[in-house]
Amino acid sequence: MTDATAPTLFTWEFASDPYPAYAWLREHAPVRRTTLPSGVDAWLVTRYADARQALADARLSKNPVHHSEQAAHAKGKVGIPGERGAELMTHLLNIDPPDHTRLRRLVSKAFTPRGTAAFEPRVQELTRGLIDAFTARGSADLIHEFAFPLPIYAICDLLGVPAEDQDDFRDWAGAMIRHGGGPRGGVARAVKRMRSYLLELIHRKRADLGDDLISGLIRASDHGEHLTENEAAAMAFILLFAGFETTVNLIGNGTYALLRHPVQRALLQDALAAGDTALLDTAIEELLRWDGPVEIATWRFATEALTLGGQRIGEGEPVLVVLAAADRDPERFAGPDTLDLARRDNPHLGFGHGIHYCLGAPLARLEGRTALAQLLTRLPDLQLAQDPDDLRWRGGLIMRGLRTLPVTFSADAPSSA
Numbered sequence: 001m002t003d004a005t006a007p008t009l010f011t012w013e014f015a016s017d018p019y020p021a022y023a024w025l026r027e028h029a030p031v032r033r034t035t036l037p038s039g040v041d042a043w044l045v046t047r048y049a050d051a052r053q054a055l056a057d058a059r060l061s062k063n064p065v066h067h068s069e070q071a072a073h074a075k076g077k078v079g080i081p082g083e084r085g086a087e088l089m090t091h092l093l094n095i096d097p098p099d100h101t102r103l104r105r106l107v108s109k110a111f112t113p114r115g116t117a118a119f120e121p122r123v124q125e126l127t128r129g130l131i132d133a134f135t136a137r138g139s140a141d142l143i144h145e146f147a148f149p150l151p152i153y154a155i156c157d158l159l160g161v162p163a164e165d166q167d168d169f170r171d172w173a174g175a176m177i178r179h180g181g182g183p184r185g186g187v188a189r190a191v192k193r194m195r196s197y198l199l200e201l202i203h204r205k206r207a208d209l210g211d212d213l214i215s216g217l218i219r220a221s222d223h224g225e226h227l228t229e230n231e232a233a234a235m236a237f238i239l240l241f242a243g244f245e246t247t248v249n250l251i252g253n254g255t256y257a258l259l260r261h262p263v264q265r266a267l268l269q270d271a272l273a274a275g276d277t278a279l280l281d282t283a284i285e286e287l288l289r290w291d292g293p294v295e296i297a298t299w300r301f302a303t304e305a306l307t308l309g310g311q312r313i314g315e316g317e318p319v320l321v322v323l324a325a326a327d328r329d330p331e332r333f334a335g336p337d338t339l340d341l342a343r344r345d346n347p348h349l350g351f352g353h354g355i356h357y358c359l360g361a362p363l364a365r366l367e368g369r370t371a372l373a374q375l376l377t378r379l380p381d382l383q384l385a386q387d388p389d390d391l392r393w394r395g396g397l398i399m400r401g402l403r404t405l406p407v408t409f410s411a412d413a414p415s416s417a
Contacts, residue, residue, distance in 0.1 A: 010037050015393040018295070018400075019337065022046055022325035031309035036397065042299075042318040043311065046325035048332040048349070050309040054321050056354035057308075060300035062100070067301045067316060097355070103235060104359065106220045107213060116362040119158065120370070126153050127370050131378055138411035139385060141404050143252050146375075148174070151247035151367055155240050158363075160205065160212025168197070173244055194240070198233040213239070243360045249293030249401035250368045254284070255375060256391075256405055257291055257339060259384050264341050269376050277373075283341040284368050288350035289327045290339050295400035297321040297352060323349045324400065379409040 006029070007021035008014065014021055025032055030047040045054050054060055130150055134140040152173050156166045175190035202214060209215040217232045258265040271279040300319045305312065313319060327348045328336040334345075351358035358364070375382060385406040392403045 009034065010397075012392075015395070016389075016391075018324060019328060022322060022328065025322075026325055026329060031311040031313075033311075038397075040318065042320050043308070043313055044296075045309065045319060045321045046329075047309060048326040048329035051321045051323065051326035051349055052353050054300065054308060054319055055297060055349065055352055055356070057306070059303050059306050060319055061303050062298070062300060062356065064299065064301065066303050067299075067318060100355065103231065104355075106217060107235060107239065108359065111359050111362055113362050116366050119154070119363070120366060122157060123150075123154055123367055123370050124374075126150055127374050131374055135378065135409075136411055139406070139408045141406050142255055142375075143248070143402055143405045147248045147251035147255070147371070147405070148244075150251065150371060151244040151364075154247075154363070154367060155243040158213050158243075159236055159239065160210055160214045161201065165197070165201075169194070169240070173240070176241065176245075191237075194237060195233055198236050199229065202229060202232055202236075239360070242358070243363065245399055245401070246293045246358070246360070247364045247367045249399055250284075250288065250364055251371045252402045252405055253291045253293060253400065254287040254368060254372055255382075256384075256402060257287055258372070258376070259382065259407075260388065261339050264339055265376070268341055268372075269380060272373055272377055277369075279341060280369055280373060282343060282346070283372070284365055285346050285348060285350075286339065286341050286343045287368070289333070289343075289346055289348035291400070292323060292327060292348070292350040293400060294350065294352075294398060295322070295324045296398050297323055297349075298356075298398060320397075321349075323352075379407075382407055382409045 007024050009018075009021060025044065025046040030045070030050060032044050032046075033041060034044050035041050045051050127150060130146050134145055140146065149170060152170050153166055156169050161169055172190040172194045176187055198214075202218065205212075205215050206218055209218060214232070214236055217235060258268065268279055268283055271277075297320065300321070302313050302315055302317050302319060305315050307313070308319070327333070327350065330336050332347075351361040351364075385408045386404075391405070394401050394403050
């Protein structure tokens, strides 16, 4: 095949189901230079083996200072919208060792499996409360009423954001993930407001330290770790940003997948009813692989010329690893387009690979397991309330998630008591 038969990328039709296009790229152009909707040229990596190599290659820097087109970042065409204008660039997704090693060490204790397990009762409580709010109605939008607020409130609790301020965070976060769906400049304004609030909160907590994550960052900066105030604010910002949108999409995409695959859903419901959680664990991993929350890994820039997948990539050129394509590579996964909740051989890249592997993966898994288990148990006859062809996916390069997920269910669902 030639480029004339290549699929069109980044349209609304593509967003609803990008997997056929990714299959074409894997077969015919696994490392392909593409012009993105922003006008920036970047290399798309779609095969599993190449993706793993790229994610762990130290020659592919996370720091945009290595981008050959600095103007693109200055204009917000590269990276997280609004982060440069708000002076929130110094975070884990934009830096390399040794700074990355230092900053990651400061927050890693909060996201260990043991640390996450201690947070499980709070996640269970939040999940029950959100479901309680709509069970009597018999209908809900599972994105706005469930998948979105759950991780927001959870990460706010971890960071130490007071309860009376958490609704402000919910509003700012909503503006950040709407991307092109909100008012012009809304993302940048929300990011700046969040930064101002975080700096104020850091000042307040310095006088009254607690057991939360921001207090931990302050303690570290006061004990020789040399964490600047801007670094602390940027760390809190990226933990919020990366810690909620990934989980929103894991819950939303995962629930949608189960609603579209009734046989697989019934197997999981039967297992949960029998008190068997083993299938739930493998189900979360399969949902991360099959239609995961992060479609494309965050930006990387070649610090020197290198060869990847047979293509020569020049110094300073951006590389984008397409996790969604790699995780359906038939060279690595048997029946990659089949949803199999019991799949065991599943080394998916849904949370990345290498030193930038998602720090919050244990928390996202906990929230995903809790959310799906309670939904399927408390709302056993959950059904889509809209034709799948009428559902819309959010715009944006990195994340993959539904704008809405309207559902119906029996209003006399079991109580949480």
